[in-house]
Structures are given as structure tokens and as C-alpha cells.
Amino acid sequence: MASAPFPTETSVPPPAIAVERLSCRLAGRMVLSDIGFSVSGGEILGILGPNGSGKTTLLRCLAGLQTPSAGRVLIDGDDPRVLRPVELARRLALQAQDSPAALGFTVRDVVGMGRLVHRRSPFAGAGAEDRAIVEDALDRLDLSGLAGRAVEQLSGGERQRVTIARALAQRPRILLLDEPTNHLDIHHRFAVLDLVRSLGITVVATLHDIELAARWCDRILLLADGRLQADAAPEDALTPDRLTAVYRVAAAVDRRPQDSRLRIDLSPLMSPFTEPSR
Numbered sequence: 001m002a003s004a005p006f007p008t009e010t011s012v013p014p015p016a017i018a019v020e021r022l023s024c025r026l027a028g029r030m031v032l033s034d035i036g037f038s039v040s041g042g043e044i045l046g047i048l049g050p051n052g053s054g055k056t057t058l059l060r061c062l063a064g065l066q067t068p069s070a071g072r073v074l075i076d077g078d079d080p081r082v083l084r085p086v087e088l089a090r091r092l093a094l095q096a097q098d099s100p101a102a103l104g105f106t107v108r109d110v111v112g113m114g115r116l117v118h119r120r121s122p123f124a125g126a127g128a129e130d131r132a133i134v135e136d137a138l139d140r141l142d143l144s145g146l147a148g149r150a151v152e153q154l155s156g157g158e159r160q161r162v163t164i165a166r167a168l169a170q171r172p173r174i175l176l177l178d179e180p181t182n183h184l185d186i187h188h189r190f191a192v193l194d195l196v197r198s199l200g201i202t203v204v205a206t207l208h209d210i211e212l213a214a215r216w217c218d219r220i221l222l223l224a225d226g227r228l229q230a231d232a233a234p235e236d237a238l239t240p241d242r243l244t245a246v247y248r249v250a251a252a253v254d255r256r257p258q259d260s261r262l263r264i265d266l267s268p269l270m271s272p273f274t275e276p277s278r
């Protein structure tokens with residue numbers, strides 16, 4: 001009887017994202033220092049930290065748009081900077097804060113740009129499948145009613161939904177989101193995050209809303225001054241002491257009695273300027 005082969009090391013797939021001892025210097029200043037972590041397929045990772053802590057720079061390194069000064073990033077085991085752009089774009093989509101508004105194009109056109117990487121040739125037109133995927137992305141982002149409008153006529157939140165729809169139309173295995181909800185009203189915040197979670201793909205998102213991040217992310221990376229302060233499940237990463245040290249605020253963390261969800265109460269630290277005068 002033939003025996004079953006033993007699993008070998010090569011049968012273990014690489015993590016969706018691996019970051020090894022990554023440092024990044026911009027304009028002579030160290031913006032990221034010795035960062036290491038990995039992200040498993042299907043995991044949702046939130047990157048949190050104060051302004052200027054290096055969140056966007058880290059996301060840009062993951063997308064291959066920023067070259068680290070030391071260390072490396074691997075996407076499914078490959079360096080994103082050596083992959084052909086079209087191959088990288090089939091694996092990974094980046095929704096950026098400052099995505100160009102694509103002036104002169106309609107919402108449908110801009111979302112359709114997400115399909116370009118799947119065309120067999122740059123001259124091939126959109127097929128039925130491309131059109132169906134674009135309409136699906138428009139519908140999921142509550143944009144069908146705006147599909148014929150020029151993007152420059154949209155509000156900030158509507159434009160943000162367009163950039164997310166375009167990234168979804170790309171049908172990536174890995175989605176990188178840079179503050180995906182900062183312009184969205186509370187209904188659309190929940191709707192977009194629920195939608196992204198329902199896709200079951202690997203997601204890395206920078207976020208400023210700490211409670212929203214605690215509710216939505218599987219894991220949190222907390223950055224301060226370009227250094228990793230925590231890499232853990234939300235309840236382990238977002239401790240009061242750490243929140244106070246990183247964000248310079250008073251913090252209380254407990255769980256809501258009705259559903260055990262983390263409740264994070266932040267308030268300003270008392271200072272000579274905020275203390276009531278006697």
C-alpha cells in the first residue's frame with residue numbers, strides 16, 4: 001500500500017503579506033523603523049497611530065509605491081516592486097486618501113478603471129463580465145443613482161465611496177485602505193466596513209476611529225513615531241496605558257454588558273490649559 005506523502009515545508013503557503021525589518025527614510029528622516037509583521041489570508045488588520053506616525057507610508061510600502069530603505073515586503077511571497085504592475089494589481093488594490101479625482105470622468109467610468117488590469121490587451125473593450133462587476137460595485141457602494149454624474153460634482157463622502165468601489169471592481173485578493181471611512185457618515189461607515197468584511201479577502205486599513213477599529217479589525221498594529229507599539233488583537237493592543245502613551249489622552253476601556261463589545265472612552269489629559277480656574 002502506498003503511504004500518504006508527508007507534508008513538506010514547500011506545501012505551506014506564504015502569508016498574504018510579510019513585512020521583515022522594514023525601515024523607511026524620507027527626506028533624510030526615519031519615518032518607519034524596524035517594522036515586522038505578517039498578515040494571513042482573509043485577515044483584517046488595522047493600522048492605528050497619531051498623525052505622522054507612518055501609517056500611510058507603511059501602506060505605500062505594502063503597495064510597492066514606496067521603496068523601504070531597509071528590510072522588505074513580500075506579497076504572497078513576492079516583492080511587489082519586482083512584479084509586473086498588472087500582476088501586482090490583480091493581487092492587490094490600494095484605495096488611497098488622495099486618489100486622483102479623475103476629472104471629466106463619470107462615476108461609472110472611474111469604477112470601470114478598476115477592471116483595466118483584467119483586460120487581455122490595453123485595446124480590448126469592457127466585456128459583459130466587466131460591466132456586471134462594475135454595476136455590482138456601484139450598487140454595493142450605494143452609487144448606482146450617481147453613476148452618470150461627473151466625479152468632480154460629488155461630495156467628499158460620495159467621492160470616497162467611488163475610490164472604494166473602484167478598488168472592489170479590481171477584485172483583488174488583498175485590499176489596502178487608507179482611512180476608508182474618514183469622509184463617510186455613520187450609516188455608510190458601518191455599511192462599507194460590513195461590506196469589506198463580507199468579501200472574505202485580506203484587508204489592511206489605516207484608521208483614526210479607535211472604537212470603530214476595535215469593532216471591525218481582527219488585529220491592530222499601533223504605531224508611534226514610526227515604531228511598532230503593539231501587534232495584537234484589539235483588546236490586547238488597545239490598553240488604557242498604551243492609548244495614553246501613544247495618543248496623549250486619558251483612556252478607559254471596558255466591555256459593553258449587552259454584547260461584550262470593547263467600549264473605549266477617550267478624553268483630554270488634564271493640562272495647565274484645561275484645568276478649571278479656581
Ligand SMILES: Nc1ncnc2c1ncn2[C@@H]1O[C@H](COP(=O)(O)OP(=O)(O)OP(=O)(O)O)[C@@H](O)[C@H]1O
Nearest residue numbers: 026027031049050051052053054055056057058206
Ligand atoms: N514625501 C515625503 N517626504 C518627506 N516626508 C514625508 C513624506 N511623506 C510623509 N512624510 C513624513 O513622514 C511621516 C509619516 O507620514 P505618514 O503620512 O505616513 O503618516 P500618517 O500616520 O499616515 O499620518 P496621518 O494620520 O496624518 O495621515 C510624517 O512626519 C510626514 O511628514
